[in-house]
Amino acid sequence: MVEKLTPHLLKQFTFMREPLQVGLMLAVTLCFLATGNSYQSLQYSFRVEASTISKLISEACKAIISAYNDEVLRCPKTEEAWKEVAARFTSRWNYHNCLGAVDGKHITIKKPPNAGSYYYNYKGFHSIVLMAVTDASYKFPYVDVGAEGGASDGGT
Structure with a gap:
C-alpha cells in the first residue's frame, strides 16, 4: 500500500x-x-x-x-457481470445465488447544528451510517456513507 x-x-x-x-x-x-x-x-x-x-x-x-x-470499487453493470459475481460466491464459499454480503456501521460524529434527532441513533450517540457490499473476493463494489444515524444501518 x-x-x-x-x-x-x-x-x-x-x-x-x-x-x-x-x-x-x-x-x-x-x-x-x-x-x-x-x-x-x-x-x-x-x-x-x-x-x-x-x-x-x-x-x-x-x-x-x-x-x-x-x-x-467496481460495481457490475451487466447481467453477465452479476452472474459472474454469483458464480464466484458459489465456487469460493459454496453459497449459491448470492450477489454480495451487506453490512452497516454507525460512525460517530459531533451533532450537526440544527439537526435535531436525525443523527441520534438507537445506540445513544450521533452518527452517520456507512453501508457496504462486498463480493466473494472481499472487494467493495458498492459503498454508501452519510445516511443519518437516526435511520438504522439495517434501514439504510
Whole structure:
C-alpha cells in the first residue's frame, strides 16, 4: 500500500521540516479507521501531533480512494457481470445465488447544528451510517456513507 500511495502522499522536503513518511501516515490512518481512537490517543501512539493527524487522515483517505477506486470499487453493470459475481460466491464459499454480503456501521460524529434527532441513533450517540457490499473476493463494489444515524444501518 505504501508504494501505491507514495505518489499521492509524498510531500516535499523544506528547510523548516522533514515531511512525515508515507508509511507513518498510512499507519496512523489505518489505525484510526480500524479503532476509532481519538487524535489525542493516536498522537501518543505514533508521536505525531493531534493537529497534524487531523489533516493527514483526510489526505490519506482521499489518496486511498483515488489509488484504489478502479481496483476495488467496481460495481457490475451487466447481467453477465452479476452472474459472474454469483458464480464466484458459489465456487469460493459454496453459497449459491448470492450477489454480495451487506453490512452497516454507525460512525460517530459531533451533532450537526440544527439537526435535531436525525443523527441520534438507537445506540445513544450521533452518527452517520456507512453501508457496504462486498463480493466473494472481499472487494467493495458498492459503498454508501452519510445516511443519518437516526435511520438504522439495517434501514439504510
